[in-house]
Amino acid sequence: MADMSVAHTAGASKAGRFIIYGLLALVCLYYLMPLFVMLSTSLKSLDEIRAGNLLSLPGGFRTDAWVKAWDSACTGVQCEGLKGFFWNSVSFVVPAVVISTMIGAFNGYALTMYRFRGSDLVFGMLMIGCFIPFQVVLLPMAQTLGAMGIANSTVGLVFVHVVYGAAFTTLFFRNYYVTIPDELVKAAKIDGAGFLRIFFSIILPLSVPIIVVSVIWQFTQVWNDFLFGVVFSSGDRQPITVALNNLVNTSTGVKEYNVDMAAAIIAALPTLLVYIVAGKYFVRGLTAGAVKG
C-alpha cells in the first residue's frame, strides 16, 4: 500500500500534493476550532464576548472565568463551582478503573490459557454486555442500588462501572492473550507451575501494553460517563459531567459563556491530558474495542 502511494505520488503533479496538504490542514483547523473557541472564550470578559465574535482573540489573559468555574459557579441550587464534583469523579473513577482492569486481566487469562468446555460460550455471553443499550438495565439497577443502600454513593458508582466495564476489559485482555503462544504456558504447566503462578510470573509481565490500553480506555469511558452519573447520583455526589451540564443549564441571572467554557475545559482536561500523553494506546483501545482485535 505504501509503495503504491509512492509510485502514485511520484507521478502526481506538485499541485496535487499541494491540494492534499491544503485539504488536510483545513480539516485540522475544523477539528481544532471548537477547542480554540472554548479556550479563547474562557479567557474573555463578558463585554469582550458581546463585542467580538467566535474567532476574535481575548484582549488579555484573564482567569476570572476559570476561578469562578472551579470555585463559585452555580450548578443548580448550590454555587460552589466544579471543584467538589471534580474530586467526586476522581474518587469513583480511580477504583472503577483499577478493579475492572484487574478483573479483565484474570478473565482474559482464564478464557484463553485455560479453555474449558463452554469457555467460548461464556465469552460470547459476556460480549453481549458490550452491546446492550444501558437504558435497558437502568431501572432495575436503580432499584438494586437503593435496596443495597449504595444509591447515590461512590461505592454505587464504582459498582455500576465495574459491572458494565468488565465486559470491555475482558475483551481487551482476551484478544491480547490469544496472540501469546500456547507453548509458553504449556511448558510452565509441565514444569509444575499452577494457574496463579503462571499468571503472575509469565503472563502479567507480558501484559504491560494491554494494561495501559485497558486503563486508558476505562479511564476515558468512566470519566466521560454521563448516563450512570445522572441516574444513580444526585446533589453534591454527582460526577463532573453531570455538574457541567447543570452549570451550563442553570439559568439564573446573566448567562456567563466564559464560565461555561472554562468549566467544559476543566471537565475535559483529565482525558485530554491522557490522550496527549498516551494517545497511541488510546487509539489502540478504540480499534481493539471496535474491530475485536
Place this chain on the structure above:
Amino acid sequence: MNATVLSSTTAPAARPARRCRWCDTLDAWLPKLVLAPTFVCSLVFVYGYILWTAVLSLTPSRLLPNYEFAGVAQYEALFENERWWQALSNLAVFGGGFIFICLAVGLLLAVLLDQKIRAEGFIRSIYLYPMALSFIVTGTAWKWILNPEFGVEKLVHDWGFTDFRFDWLIDPEMSIYTVIVAAVWQSSGFVMALFLAGLRGIDDSIIKAAQVDGAPMPTIYRRIIIPSLRPVFFSSFMILAHIAVKSFDLVMALTNGGPGFSSDLPATFMYSFAFTRNQIGLGAASAMMMLMIVVAVVVPFMYSEMRRSRHG
C-alpha cells in the same frame, strides 16, 4: 526474554503445595472460579435485568414498580405517544445523517492521509482527539458555537454578510441537525482511524499488478481498494449505528431535547419518562424498544463476525 521467564518458573521455589492432590483439583477449578463472579454478574446484571425491565414494561408502574400484569398496555401507550414517534423519526434522521457523513468523511480523510503524508501521526492525532472528550463537553462547546446570538451567525455578520441567519439550535425543524454536526465532529476521526488501518492492511501486490496494467489511480481506488474495505465499512457502520441508538449525553448537553421535544431521541425519551416523569412502565417499554433496535442492527454483525472467525 521468553527463556528467562520460563526459567523463573522452573526455579526450585516452585510451590511445595504441588504435592497434594487437592491442590491439583483446586488448580483445575481456579480458571472457572476466577470467571465465576463476572459470569454471575453478567447473568444477573445484564440478562436478569433485561428480563426485569421486560417485566416492568408489562406492568402499570408509575412512580414505583408495581407488579400487576397489564399486558402490552405500555407498548400501546408508547406507540400512541407523539413524542415517541418524534424520537424515532429523529433517530432515523440523526442516525442516517451521522452514519453517512462519518463514513464519507472518514474514508476521504483516510485516503488523503494514506498518500505518504509528512507528519501523518501528528495530523491523525488532531483528527482523533475529540474522541477523548465527553459528549457533554462536545455538546457544551457546540451549543456555544451554534449560539444564534453570539455564535457562527455573528461571526458571518462580522464578515459582512449581515442578512445571514443560522439559528438551527432554536429552530424545531432543524435542531436535530445540530446534533449531527456535533456528533460528526466527535466521531469522524475515529472512523478515519478504522479506514486507515484497513488501507494499511491491503495486499499491495494486486494494486501493483493493476498499475503495471496501466490503470489510473482513481480507477484503482474505485475498483480495487474501496471494494476491499468492505469489512471496515461494515464494522464502522455497526459501531456508528450503535453510537446513534445510545446517543443521550450529546442531546442532553446540546439541545436538552428541545426546542419542545423536537430533538428528542429514544434514549432521552426513556430517561425523561422513567426518571423525571415517573412513568416507569412506559420508560421500561421504550428501553425494550431500544434494545430491539440495537439487536436488529448488531445481531447480523455478530453473526458474520462469528462465521468469519470460525473460518479463519
